[in-house]
Amino acid sequence: MTARPQRRPACLQCPSPAKIKRPKNGHALCIAHFLSTFETEVLQTMETSGLFSRGETIAIGASGGKDSTVLASVLSTLNTRHNLGLNLHLLSIDEGIVGYRDHSLATVQRNARQYGLPLTVLSYRELYGWTMDDVVATVGKKSNCTYCGVFRRQALDRGCEMLNISHVVTGHNADDMAETVLMNLLRGDLPRLARCTAITTRSSSSSSSSSDASATVRRSKPLKYAYQKEIVLYAHHRKLDYFTTECTYAPEAFRGSARDLVKALERVRPTAIMDILRSGEAFAGLLRPTDGNRTLVPPQKCAEKECTCNEEDSLGTCSSTSFASGEGAMHIHEAQLRNLHHHHHHHHTTETPSPSSPSPKNPTAKRKQQLLRSCTQCGYLTSQDLCQACVMLQSLNRSRPAVMVQIEHDG
Numbered sequence: 001m002t003a004r005p006q007r008r009p010a011c012l013q014c015p016s017p018a019k020i021k022r023p024k025n026g027h028a029l030c031i032a033h034f035l036s037t038f039e040t041e042v043l044q045t046m047e048t049s050g051l052f053s054r055g056e057t058i059a060i061g062a063s064g065g066k067d068s069t070v071l072a073s074v075l076s077t078l079n080t081r082h083n084l085g086l087n088l089h090l091l092s093i094d095e096g097i098v099g100y101r102d103h104s105l106a107t108v109q110r111n112a113r114q115y116g117l118p119l120t121v122l123s124y125r126e127l128y129g130w131t132m133d134d135v136v137a138t139v140g141k142k143s144n145c146t147y148c149g150v151f152r153r154q155a156l157d158r159g160c161e162m163l164n165i166s167h168v169v170t171g172h173n174a175d176d177m178a179e180t181v182l183m184n185l186l187r188g189d190l191p192r193l194a195r196c197t198a199i200t201t202r203s204s205s206s207s208s209s210s211s212d213a214s215a216t217v218r219r220s221k222p223l224k225y226a227y228q229k230e231i232v233l234y235a236h237h238r239k240l241d242y243f244t245t246e247c248t249y250a251p252e253a254f255r256g257s258a259r260d261l262v263k264a265l266e267r268v269r270p271t272a273i274m275d276i277l278r279s280g281e282a283f284a285g286l287l288r289p290t291d292g293n294r295t296l297v298p299p300q301k302c303a304e305k306e307c308t309c310n311e312e313d314s315l316g317t318c319s320s321t322s323f324a325s326g327e328g329a330m331h332i333h334e335a336q337l338r339n340l341h342h343h344h345h346h347h348h349t350t351e352t353p354s355p356s357s358p359s360p361k362n363p364t365a366k367r368k369q370q371l372l373r374s375c376t377q378c379g380y381l382t383s384q385d386l387c388q389a390c391v392m393l394q395s396l397n398r399s400r401p402a403v404m405v406q407i408e409h410d411g
């Protein structure tokens with residue numbers, strides 16, 4: 001007996017044979033309907049969360065990878081098709097990773113031409129005097145993601161300030177969000193768990209001229225409900241030009257493990273990604289301030305270090321910048337950075353006592369320290385004397401002479 005060839009099911013939305021079984025929900029769709037459904041879902045995400053307003057200028061954090069390329073393509077398609085009135089601008093950060101970012105930036109340059117969008121490129125070298133290749137030569141491969149995440153977040157803010165843009169979007173997708181929810185859950189980091197699923201967060205702007213704490217850049221993730229597999233399918237069937245190589249520096253180990261875990265769960269239960277994301281959102285609802293001043297998540301934790309309460313954990317999912325994580329060399333390095341920061345802060349408060357200095361008589365002082373002010377070094381808005389990037393740069397610049405001597409010696 002010969003097996004009868006299985007007939008393809010029809011597309012859920014038209015009589016054509018289905019070509020795609022959606023990873024997200026198993027729906028069978030033809031390619032045209034998969035593409036239009038994907039776009040409609042992004043539009044719905046934008047509309048239900050009131051993400052953009054007509055006439056707004058949006059910077060798209062463009063790395064040349066699949067996520068931000070799909071984001072740029074979908075946003076410009078929707079903008080034209082639905083006459084949304086958005087001014088889109090590609091903003092790329094060149095971290096200075098030879099053999100990786102230089103190639104992906106060539107892709108962004110092509111994308112800018114393909115979509116007819118303006119492009120601005122800013123580099124770590126011009127902003128900080130360091131490339132990531134230099135950083136890795138100095139600190140090694142283990143904690144480099146921490147540096148890169150802090151630098152990139154600030155670089156995007158500075159780019160926005162230069163361009164007079166107050167809203168930046170990134171290509172973070174549902175898989176990235178699920179990873180972050182799991183990481184925060186596994187660390188027991190409730191403050192971060194409470195905010196990591198937000199579609200929009202506010203960051204400090206790099207406003208050196210302004211001490212106005214309201215000068216912040218909004219960061220949004222329009223692809224937060226899009227599965228990575230569907231993003232790849234969309235890019236493939238729309239024939240988008242994107243760069244596939246992974247960063248030459250491996251992701252932080254903990255995020256790598258969370259990523260593997262999400263993928264393993266997805267294999268046995270495809271809805272796992274959305275389930276984790278929805279659970280994260282539900283936790284956020286539970287952890288949010290309940291009544292008046294009372295919150296279930298006390299803010300003390302972040303008073304001890306650079307407060308990132310208004311900031312998401314990372315820009316670039318490889319770059320978990322959580323100072324709460326504690327693994328090997330990364331942990332040691334973070335502890336050094338904290339010490340450096342505390343040393344600096346202590347100096348400041350003893351030399352110039354301020355009425356808001358924390359004291360047993362003034363229990364609210366610590367809370368007040370979290371108010372945003374300008375970094376004494378670079379002017380970036382921060383809750384401490386020095387912003388995270390400047391703390392890191394101090395430590396890097398101290399190591400530089402030693403590294404140069406070593407290089408000269410080896411060379």
Ligand SMILES: Nc1ncnc2c1ncn2[C@@H]1O[C@H](COP(=O)(O)OP(=O)(O)OP(=O)(O)O)[C@@H](O)[C@H]1O
Nearest residue numbers: 061062063065066067068092093170171172316317
């Ligand atoms: N060098 C960069 N310049 C501008 N934006 C960036 C850069 N790197 C990352 N981003 C933004 O942060 C998002 C998440 O970055 P991540 O490093 O996780 O890359 P990814 O998940 O591979 O995304 P992509 O496929 O867009 O590279 C990107 O989609 C992009 O919007």
